[in-house]
Amino acid sequence: MKLPYVNRELSWLEFNQRVLSEGQRADLPLLERLKFLAITASNLDEFFQVRVGGLMLMRRSGRTRPDPSGLTPLQQIQAIRRRVQRMISDQYQLLSEDLLPALEKEGIRMMRIAQLEPAQTDQLATYFHASVGPLLTPLAIDPGGDPPHVPGLQLTLACKLRDEDSDSTRHALVPLPESLGRRIAVDVPGVDNAFVLIEDLVAAHLGSLFPGEKVVSTGCFRVTRNGDIAVQEEDAIDLAGEMEDVLAARKIADTVRLELPVPISRDLAGVIREVCQAGPGEVYRIHGPLGLASFMEMAFLSGFDHLRDRDWSPQPSPDISPAEPVFDAIAQRDILLHHPYESFEPVLRMLDEAARDPDVLSVKQVLYRTAKNSRIIDALIRAAAIGKQVTVLVELKARFDEARNLDRAEELQRAGAHIVYGVKGLKTHAKICMIVRREAGILRRYVHLGTGNYNESTARLYTDISLLTCRPEYGSDASLFFNAVTGRSKLLRFQRIVPAPTAMKPRLLSLIADEAERARQGEPARILAKVNSLQDPQVIAALYDASRAGVQIKLNVRGICCLKTGNSKRARNIEVVSIIDRYLEHSRIFYFHQGGDAQMFISSADWMGRNLDRRVELMVPVEENRLKSRLLKILETFFRDNQQAWRIRSDGTSERITPDKGGKIFRAQEYFQRRARRTAKAGEHERAMRFEPHLPPEES
Structure with a gap:
């Protein structure tokens, strides 16, 4: 049918x-x-x-x-x-x-x-x-x-x-x-x-x-x-x-x-x-x-x-102070950054510190689109020039950035970096960086995974999510990923991270089907997702099926949405909104209720055939409860917006969402700015109240 x-x-x-x-x-x-x-x-x-x-x-x-x-x-x-x-x-x-x-x-x-x-x-x-x-x-x-x-x-x-x-x-x-x-x-x-x-x-x-x-x-x-x-x-x-x-x-x-x-x-x-x-x-x-x-x-x-709009300065994350070494902060806890409300600086500092740190042995990274005068490229060049093992996959097939990426690849190669020009037959769109550091005689892997490009300019203009972690399972998956894209091995055996084109679509379809089955059994079932585009016919068919089963589905789709809303038979439980505001909504976040044991992911991929079937992408589970709660709050906040949100009609056209009569106005991006400012001030206050003693040097 x-x-x-x-x-x-x-x-x-x-x-x-x-x-x-x-x-x-x-x-x-x-x-x-x-x-x-x-x-x-x-x-x-x-x-x-x-x-x-x-x-x-x-x-x-x-x-x-x-x-x-x-x-x-x-x-x-x-x-x-x-x-x-x-x-x-x-x-x-x-x-x-x-x-x-x-x-x-x-x-x-x-x-x-x-x-x-x-x-x-x-x-x-x-x-x-x-x-x-x-x-x-x-x-x-x-x-x-x-x-x-x-x-x-x-x-x-x-x-x-x-x-x-x-x-x-x-x-x-x-x-x-x-x-x-x-x-x-x-x-x-x-x-x-x-x-x-x-x-x-x-x-x-x-x-x-x-x-x-x-x-x-x-x-x-x-x-x-x-x-x-x-x-x-x-x-x-x-x-x-x-x-x-x-x-x-x-x-x-x-x-x-x-x-x-x-x-x-x-x-x-x-x-x-x-x-x-x-x-x-x-x-x-x-x-x-x-x-x-x-x-x-x-x-x-x-x-x-x-x-013009008043300037906005991205705020420091409370999980990492500007004076704290990035590797020390990540070693204590997973760090989630919400850009541009929180600064992209920790990601830049991680690479700057990796270039200087004598204990850092290796840096591996995927670059899709970079800034014109990129601090990331500069850090990678410095690291390679002093003899660190630097491997960079530069995607030459990034449309309309091909010439710039060719130039950057040549710069890195001259500095001594090992360069890979993408993967044959696929675009590599994953956002991942892995740094290997020697600590107390063992090797530890620090990983950045994100929804946006390694571009400090667009990090001030696009909304994205960054996850910084040194969990061993994520480090192992990152190693397998880089081995696959540089050594032609298969994208298999991952413990946590879900790659495309091999596993992401089957996993998404399975998660949607699980929610549908729970709804049929009379259990609460819920899906929330934020993507740039929704086009893949199989994913849309699965969402229709879940809606008919009774799953409550809320989708925040900035751009293309090929799913027809408003259909009483297939889409009666599906709501689709689109946020158009000062910052380009670029983050991809997925939530599946899973009987109360919620699963949350961030991803480089939209729900489009090109992303799920013809690109190398990553879907990353966020496992720490504190961070899962925060991501869910971010998702839910967008559905409160009655200033910059549009409701997608059944014919694909849009109508602006306005406050109910007598209701309060709410603008999601302004809310995130206020929250980031309050949280940064609270973090500054907490650090100011913390006493740090001077200790005598350890005896050799």
């Missing part, structure tokens, strides 16, 4: 609409609203590169098999286009009718060239000839030859030129390098921050690039190319070299979207379409500036702090 199932791509677009709704909120700080708008544009860029790109490949290959929701690739592409056009309309209405007028009132003004006074146009002309013109490379369009290459996701000006002597016409392109920036400052009396867009500045001075010719018309456009190009691992002798080929192939891949401004001549639009080889279905007409993702930089303008 066919199960109710929401199309994955349309569900993702509904998630992006929820993000856009934050930009539409008049009660949020103005630059935060602009930030949400820019995020939706960036999200759409990646969506077209990957998801639409993949569907177009399927369509062109002749594939007609429907997805679990019953839509063929062509039907999905058509439905996506209709939904995206509505979203684009909302984006530009928000920008032009709300955000830009509000920004202007606050002293941030986007100017048109025609609005400027002569002194200001002279100022911009001087800037253009000194700092812009020398960086531009016009590309001629030869009607009988190959079209020039147009960079993806980059603004490009097209122009029609007329020769002043012969009166003949031709067309040319002028790509705008990203290094130029998007906003060009201009001095306007009474305006704190006035600017023109780079494409307007260049369009006004195009004539200087084509002496002897007149610019008849101009138009800006932006092309998105298929990014769904996979490395051919089966035949790859040099994976790094193959990945470089993939990066090169993306630059010339097929067009999946062509953005054109509405005020552009039919003649010029036709030339652009021909150059980009874009059909009518790939063209999106835009009522405003293209490339809204670049407006993100405006959200960080200096001097406008009053238009």
Whole structure:
């Protein structure tokens, strides 16, 4: 029997609409609203590169098999286009009718060239000839030859030129390098921050690039190319070299979207379409500036702090003081960190201390996405350079981070680290680090396991969970894991940790089935889970079955949710909410009641087929009762949110959850901030009251 199932791509677009709704909120700080708008544009860029790109490949290959929701690739592409056009309309209405007028009132003004006074146009002309013109490379369009290459996701000006002597016409392109920036400052009396867009500045001075010719018309456009190009691992002798080929192939891949401004001549639009080889279905007409993702930089303008959320400083964990050696703290107790409310610093310090500590013999780690100037990479390089055994699995197949990861892998290799470029046929998405330390003549393993990347920048922006432990069973499992991914052995015989793709899905299905059976026996049965996405058909089928058996199921799903809620037959006991707030909800936490002997897990994996079947992932049980209680509290807190929470409807759309009449407002992320601040202060007070005597040195 066919199960109710929401199309994955349309569900993702509904998630992006929820993000856009934050930009539409008049009660949020103005630059935060602009930030949400820019995020939706960036999200759409990646969506077209990957998801639409993949569907177009399927369509062109002749594939007609429907997805679990019953839509063929062509039907999905058509439905996506209709939904995206509505979203684009909302984006530009928000920008032009709300955000830009509000920004202007606050002293941030986007100017048109025609609005400027002569002194200001002279100022911009001087800037253009000194700092812009020398960086531009016009590309001629030869009607009988190959079209020039147009960079993806980059603004490009097209122009029609007329020769002043012969009166003949031709067309040319002028790509705008990203290094130029998007906003060009201009001095306007009474305006704190006035600017023109780079494409307007260049369009006004195009004539200087084509002496002897007149610019008849101009138009800006932006092309998105298929990014769904996979490395051919089966035949790859040099994976790094193959990945470089993939990066090169993306630059010339097929067009999946062509953005054109509405005020552009039919003649010029036709030339652009021909150059980009874009059909009518790939063209999106835009009522405003293209490339809204670049407006993100405006959200960080200096001097406008009053238009942003107040800064938040992640708090120290009460389980580890800033002065306490990390290994000493972990030796006393398991440590759970809730980022960004609690600082990522203990994880960074663990690696810094490992690099310096003469008793640390070995460091093994998986890196998927790292910060631009990564302290983690620096620590690993220092450790390798002084002769410690450093092994790093650098996942080269981390989409759109491939180039950075190639560079980082080479840095580590030069320092003496042993590098593994992922696992053949799978992405390694697990978040794990193991440090082996000699203590009193024996070896002890310290392990970090998490839900997020080893990236100190995103650790301040994404909500994630870290577990630091030196329990022998976890250390043994960590050793087996690294032996498997570096030595081609099997992901078997783990004592505690549950790996994918071998064991995680069977374990999840078993846990869900156990709850269903307990419900059938009349016992209390309950499942709580927090994931980024829920798409796997088998997991969804198991949840439907558990719901029919009477299991009370609450799911916090930030993004894609293919489970259909509201179905009285299958999903009557399932509630799904989505939290969209200041921080990106990224942690994965699972709770199964298990007759009162609850089992709790954190995980690097979402409940998606790609995570459970085609990636190396880890699901980690949290066993200490104190930490289990804390994780359950975190899960339950999200279902109290009536400020930033959305209820997922049966058709995949969303409705904002609001307080009951007379009820108290509750915002989960604010609650976690307050709690982290209180807990940190209590920890400081406790440490201040603790006396630590000076002891004489031990006799040798």
